[in-house]
Amino acid sequence: MSTTDPHAIATQLRQGAPGANASSEHAARAAQRVSAHAAQARLADVSYAPVDSPLGNLLVAATKRGLVQVAFPEQQVDTVLDELAARISPRIIESPASLDPIRRELDEYFAGTRRNFDLALDWALIGPFAKRVLHATHDIPYGHTLSYAEVATHAGSPRGSRAAGNALGSNPLPIVIPCHRVLRSGGALGGYAGGLDKKRWLLGLEGALAPHP
């Protein structure tokens, strides 16, 4: 070949410069540095990380104000993140390091060595009525339980036990806001967004599991 094929250069250009292609790993590492830097410089509005637990792989997310969501493995990660993007900010990055304090407290809780969480909470995903219900729930001590009706009363809506149940069912901060400590009058478990087996497990951990009526 002595003349330049007009397509040869285009084809060669499409392949990228040497080093451009065998580089997915480099790109992945560079992307991790972006996330780490963004977290350190507090450029993201929401950081999230997976947290391994006896209840499976939890997803925890925090804003600058505090912990904003704990999601069970049954909730699709993409769905959880899409909702955070829509409701808080799309400036969301994965940043395990910035969630270390949260991971530590959860680890201690699951190991039975922590009874109260000292984490700052961000209530941004919680509406006004749910806030009253979840505040009342937040006050239930470790190892104790209340009925839905009692929680509704504490929340200032003595006849709102069904609404209280809904608010508890959409608790974005399960475990930390202990909605597992709310049972039916009479002691039946009632419901739990993460599944009743998880509710039973958490109550068992706290020694609050009443003999099943």
Place this chain on the structure above:
Amino acid sequence: MSDTLPPFQRFLDTHRDEVWRFLVSSVGPTDADDCFQETFISALRAYPRLRPDSNLRAWALTIAHRKALDSHRAKARRAVPVDDVDGLDRHDGLGEPDGSGGNGEHPAVTRDERLWAAVHELPARQRSAVVLRFVGDLPHSDIASAIGCSEEAARRSLHEGLTKLRKAIPA
């Protein structure tokens, strides 16, 4: 879901490979990492202001293109002779094709290096047009808005760049 932007992490994970590829081709592997960091940090800062129906891929490459321009300008200001072959040094491990380009023929590698050295020596607009078109795989309209010129001017820059490359790299 086009009424909200995807979480930034997903945007980053989706486009990191092509932005990396684009930057290695634009500025070489040595400067690619700095440009990559600056590209996505700039993107993160601007992200909430972006319209949800934007073409995110073209947006990412447009920012990367600007960072590549800055890098070229900074290099020119430092008045260090452009030594792209140094940037392609095999010691950094980036130059090792993972079997795909393994013809094992040194002349082939050299031709590739010569081509990309010639790309880096093109005038900025032509270089941008060539790399955005062939490595970034962007249509002329997106190249035009990345460079900030008319589509007609983008086509012309692309054509002029290719002509120069063909002269510089005879088969």
